[in-house]
Amino acid sequence: MAEFLSLNDAVKTYLKSGDTAAFEGFTHLIPHAAAHEVIRQGIDELTVVRMTPDLIYDQLVGMGLVKRMIFSYAGNPGVGLLRRVRDAIENGWPRSLEIEEHSHAALANAYEAGAAGLPCAVFRGYLGTDLPKVNSNIKNITCPFSGEQLAAVPSIKPDVTFIHALRADRKGNVLLEGIVGVQKEAVLAAKHAIVTVEEVVGELDTPINACILPHWTVSAICTVPGGAHPSYTQGYYARDNKTYIDWDPIAADREAFQSWMHDHVLTQGPEVFAERVKGLEVAL
Amino acid sequence: MSELSFTPDEMMAIAASRALTNTDVCFVGIGPPSAACNIARLTHAPDITLIYESGTIGTAPDVLPLSIGDGELCDTALTTVPVTEMFRYWLQGGKITVGFLGAAQIDRFANINTTVIGEYDNPAVRLPGGGGAPEIASSSQQIYITMKQSKRGFVEKLDFLTSFGHGEGGDHRARLGIPTNGPTLLITDLAIWRPDPVTKEMTVVSLHAGTTKERVQQTVSWDVRFSDDLQETPVPTEEELSVLRALKARTAAAHAGKRLETA
Numbered sequence: 001m002a003e004f005l006s007l008n009d010a011v012k013t014y015l016k017s018g019d020t021a022a023f024e025g026f027t028h029l030i031p032h033a034a035a036h037e038v039i040r041q042g043i044d045e046l047t048v049v050r051m052t053p054d055l056i057y058d059q060l061v062g063m064g065l066v067k068r069m070i071f072s073y074a075g076n077p078g079v080g081l082l083r084r085v086r087d088a089i090e091n092g093w094p095r096s097l098e099i100e101e102h103s104h105a106a107l108a109n110a111y112e113a114g115a116a117g118l119p120c121a122v123f124r125g126y127l128g129t130d131l132p133k134v135n136s137n138i139k140n141i142t143c144p145f146s147g148e149q150l151a152a153v154p155s156i157k158p159d160v161t162f163i164h165a166l167r168a169d170r171k172g173n174v175l176l177e178g179i180v181g182v183q184k185e186a187v188l189a190a191k192h193a194i195v196t197v198e199e200v201v202g203e204l205d206t207p208i209n210a211c212i213l214p215h216w217t218v219s220a221i222c223t224v225p226g227g228a229h230p231s232y233t234q235g236y237y238a239r240d241n242k243t244y245i246d247w248d249p250i251a252a253d254r255e256a257f258q259s260w261m262h263d264h265v266l267t268q269g270p271e272v273f274a275e276r277v278k279g280l281e282v283a284l
Numbered sequence: 285m286s287e288l289s290f291t292p293d294e295m296m297a298i299a300a301s302r303a304l305t306n307t308d309v310c311f312v313g314i315g316p317p318s319a320a321c322n323i324a325r326l327t328h329a330p331d332i333t334l335i336y337e338s339g340t341i342g343t344a345p346d347v348l349p350l351s352i353g354d355g356e357l358c359d360t361a362l363t364t365v366p367v368t369e370m371f372r373y374w375l376q377g378g379k380i381t382v383g384f385l386g387a388a389q390i391d392r393f394a395n396i397n398t399t400v401i402g403e404y405d406n407p408a409v410r411l412p413g414g415g416g417a418p419e420i421a422s423s424s425q426q427i428y429i430t431m432k433q434s435k436r437g438f439v440e441k442l443d444f445l446t447s448f449g450h451g452e453g454g455d456h457r458a459r460l461g462i463p464t465n466g467p468t469l470l471i472t473d474l475a476i477w478r479p480d481p482v483t484k485e486m487t488v489v490s491l492h493a494g495t496t497k498e499r500v501q502q503t504v505s506w507d508v509r510f511s512d513d514l515q516e517t518p519v520p521t522e523e524e525l526s527v528l529r530a531l532k533a534r535t536a537a538a539h540a541g542k543r544l545e546t547a
Contacts, residue, residue: 077352103417178355245539
């Protein structure tokens with residue numbers, strides 16, 4: 001049953017050191033504010049899952065909070081590499097990082113299997129590739145009907161899934177629109193889901209097939225306007241591509257990174273996100 | 285008529301765009317493939333269906349997206365589906381006629397590495413990884429690849445095989461039970477390559493204007509095969525160049541400023 005909490009309280013209540021946490025949002029609706037709150041609370045030894053690790057995992061990994069990362073594309077899309085993730089993998093800084101690497105198809109299927117209550121996902125994938133040689137969680141399964149060899153990966157069942165959404169109504173029903181990614185699956189697969197939203201409204205007033213997460217699928221709702229920045233929220237503000245481009249030199253240098261995290265995350269609160277999206281608003 | 289001047293990168297994007305047709309359903313990789321696909325849409329293939337892995341089907345962006353999920357893609361799409369559905373129904377289900385990929389490393393059989401340089405467990409450079417590419421490479425009816433030529437990129441042996449092309453050549457795809465055609469076209473800044481019908485070794489079939497066989501060989505780590513019927517790639521037309529440059533200019537302006545100006 002959804003409870004309306006501050007982001008600080010929601011993270012404190014539901015996420016523990018050593019948990020498996022998914023922060024989902026496929027380019028769109030990336031829960032930046034939630035990840036920053038986890039960093040401020042210093043919750044560590046995490047196994048983090050995300051198809052496209054992006055800036056928030058660069059930051060979580062660079063701050064030494066991540067023990068293991070399950071992912072399928074660790075890049076800053078259109079810009080380059082994730083330099084903090086690279087430093088952890090290549091040099092063990094600030095700590096070594098275990099990785100479990102998949103393809104997008106595998107992780108999308110694994111979230112869906114988690115939501116469907118299945119132990120594993122079955123799909124046609126990884127044919128001829130090297131990933132199964134370095135990831136023991138990629139196995140083969142034979143179709144009992146056709147004999148076709150298919151790929152199997154374990155389902156993903158996070159302790160906590162974090163997502164950002166457009167809005168919730170006063171009961172806590174949540175609306176997603178636009179590029180909806182794997183968030184519905186990631187929420188339904190998790191023990192607990194924490195959702196940051198742009199706003200809470202009286203009525204969602206949506207088309208009948210809208211992507212809605214009923215209030216009883218969500219543990220906590222936190223109102224954080226701008227909470228996806230520099231990612232974006234459909235109908236609210238645009239992706240801040242300049243910030244993604246500007247991240248590269250910051251992440252390239254350990255000291256520049258630590259100083260940036262101090263100034264923009266550790267000494268700030270969720271309320272700064274509203275300021276960050278000023279000038280990026282789109283017409284509703 | 286005075287001769288148009290153009291860069292090798294422009295020739296690459298335009299040559300790649302020409303391979304696409306109005307009836308293609310194209311799964312678009314980010315970067316150079318995205319530019320090529322949108323030039324095709326803005327010139328000779330206005331009805332092409334462009335699909336990005338974020339779930340946007342039939343998208344028509346005014347500026348090139350920086351990521352595969354910019355809002356522009358969703359705003360201009362016919363429809364946007366969940367990412368799970370994108371990979372299960374549309375890609376795995378066999379609806380894609382062309383998967384358009386880029387690469388960090390490629391070998392003579394058009395196998396691709398986008399995972400690591402060096403050893404996987406102790407990499408010299410950790411690259412982003414496969415993303416959608418491993419299954420795009422096996423489930424699309426055919427694959428086009430576009431990348432710039434260099435000895436670092438065109439290697440004798442891949443450090444890691446992220447996406448399967450023609451494997452060791454010949455019928456290797458069929459032996460693995462992969463029913464699709466795999467890489468049928470490679471467009472670089474210097475040339476156009478196609479697989480040999482039997483051995484599947486990538487073979488230069490067309491040189492871009494001003495390029496020589498020697499220049500191609502200098503940027504490739506294996507002994508390059510050239511077609512007996514080697515062509516010269518037609519130079520970009522005025523329309524192709526102006527469409528490409530306008531698209532790049534709109535894109536640069538949109539990505540440089542925080543506030544998106546409307547054209």
